Amino acid sequence: MPSYTAPLKDMQFLLHDVLQISAAGIPGYGDLDQSFTAAVLDEAAKVAKDVLAPLNLVGDREGCTLENGVVRTPTGFKAAFDVLRKGGWVSLDSPPEFGGQGLPCVIYTAVSEMFVSANMAFTMYHGLTHGAASTILAHGTAEQVATYLPKMVSCDWTGTMNLTEPHCGTDLGLMRTRAYPQADGSYRITGQKIFISAGDHDLAENIVHLVLAKAPGGGEGTKGISLFIVPKVLVNADGSLGARNGVSVGKIEKKMGIHGNATCVMNYDGAQGWLLGDLHKGMKAMFTMMNEARLAVGLQGYAVAEAAYQAAVTYAKDRLQGRDVMGPQNPSGPADPLIVHPDIRRSLMEQKSFVEGARALTFWGAVLIDRARQGDAEAEGLISLMIPVIKGFMTDMGFQMAVQAQQVFGGHGYIEEQGMSQFVRDARIAMIYEGANGVQALDLVGRKLAADGGKHVMAFFEMVKAECKAHDADARMADLVEPLKAASKQLQQAGMFFMAQGMKNPNAALAGSYDFMHMMGHVCLGLMWVRIAKAAHAGLDAGAGDRGFLEAKLATARFYMARQLPACSMHLARIETGADPVMALPAEAF
Secondary structure (H helix, E strand, O other): OOOOOOOHHHHHHHHHHHOOHHHOOOOOHHHOOHHHHHHHHHHHHHHHHHHHHHHHHHHHHHOOEEEOOEEEOOOOHHHHHHHHHHOOHHHOOOOHHHOOOOOOHHHHHHHHHHHHHHOHHHHHHHHHHHHHHHHHHHHOOHHHHHHHHHHHHOOOEEEEEEOOEOOEOOOHHHOOOEEEEOOOOOEEEEEEEEEEEOOOOOOOOEEEEEEEEEOOOOOOHHHHEEEEEEEOEEEOOOOOEEEEOOEEEEEEOOOOOOOOOOEEEEEEEEEEEEEOOOOOOHHHHHHHHHHHHHHHHHHHHHHHHHHHHHHHHHHHHHOEOOOOOOOOOOOOOOOOEHHHOHHHHHHHHHHHHHHHHHHHHHHHHHHHHHHHHOOOHHHHHHHHHHHHHHHHHHHHHHHHHHHHHHHHOHHHHHOHHHOHHHHHHHHHHOOOOOOOHHHHHHHHHHHHOOHHHHHHHHHHHHHHHHHHHOOOOOHHHHHHHHHHHHHHHHHHHHHHHHHHHHOOOHHHHHOOHHHHHHHHHHHHHHHHHHHHHHHHHHHHHHOOOOHHHHHHHHHHHHHHHHHHOOHHHHHHHHHOOOOHHHHOOOHHHO
């Protein structure tokens, strides 16, 4: 079975050489010197390897079971959850006044990657709680915050988000769940929700559901939706647990992957709930959680790919198959290892260049979140622009890379005992939940590009331009900078096409939205690789760090620019065909 080792050297390089976090001028970052981050990340790596990774296969094979209305998690999950709770790992960046560690989001992000790589299904239990707690903190009353936050920060209570219903997913305007006001200020919630991750389990004593429902007077569509706090077990005035609420599990879904996480059908039968945020403004409150969740899902995309890549590298070095066409590399053995073959190298380089570039993009996104939390409007606008790219592009590519890692194993990759199937199956959901990737593309092109008059996307283009210009005098960077310049210009050309065509024929823009999302993803990773290469050259010039590690960074950067970034040309060509090839067939012709 695959083993997992956290990429600590790469994480430290990104934090301190590329992002230079201790000098970033963000409150709390001054304490993040290399010794401090090493202490945190080293301990998290031990938890990932020794506690979570051994349960990954267990969770996949056992799954969750529903017994007498209670969901039972796989063997070992509860003990592991207690390890994370007692170690404070579930509350790294939560506010200290509620029992959290108060660390920046960028550290929480690095730790989250390790935990997801080790066991994606398990990590979702506390990851979803983190998002629900953030939503209550942002929109709750003082009483709600005092009641729920300390218990959720510690994960004594966990949290969920309930959006989807059997007849509607993305189109929440079709929602049927209703909230009926009561004389005491509470509401009675009635309806059914599906696909609720961690909807029920035996890891915590209470589960705090955040439920979207329609209350009277809200009108049609999404404008009439409100958000409610609906605990599994009611909370007494003194904070103790009271009676069981009118919420139950209808069934656990049988699904392709993440078997260790309970995906539930939730039935609300007059359950007591309390309004969270403003009446009929539930969508606004929900997006507090959704934006955080989408960054976390983008992370899942590359974190699972990282684990799969590690397994593929080990197999490619060990498995003897065929001979190197340039001459035997293992003359004393019956064959050479797989890794000598160019097509295997191509596959591994595609995986490596994606995972390391995606890690850099996600860590940078976490830095933007930390800036935004301090009131930086420009950072807020930029991360809002990036969220659909991080979620959509990185989960698409993460799945592709997991498949490529499986392919390295040949037929053995298709056999369950090798463990590669689980990576592929687990990675697949990240493209679907928290807003399917087609929706992410529509959000990017239909909303984010035009937000604030296009201010944020123009700032991004200027950022890329400035990064390229900064290396004009460095001939060593030319083979990296010139491809990025070309790709950025193509991305702007695609944007201009949308502006020219979109008003008179919106389908012309929407038909190219998915290509644009991938195009922008490639430009983002190209930008990251230029920054990584800059830091690698600086380290080599100073004679600091691991020379082999830094030279590998430069080789990987050149690979991405030469072999992956040219995909932008293909995406631009598709975009500029407009809507006609996409919409030519009438519905009945399919």
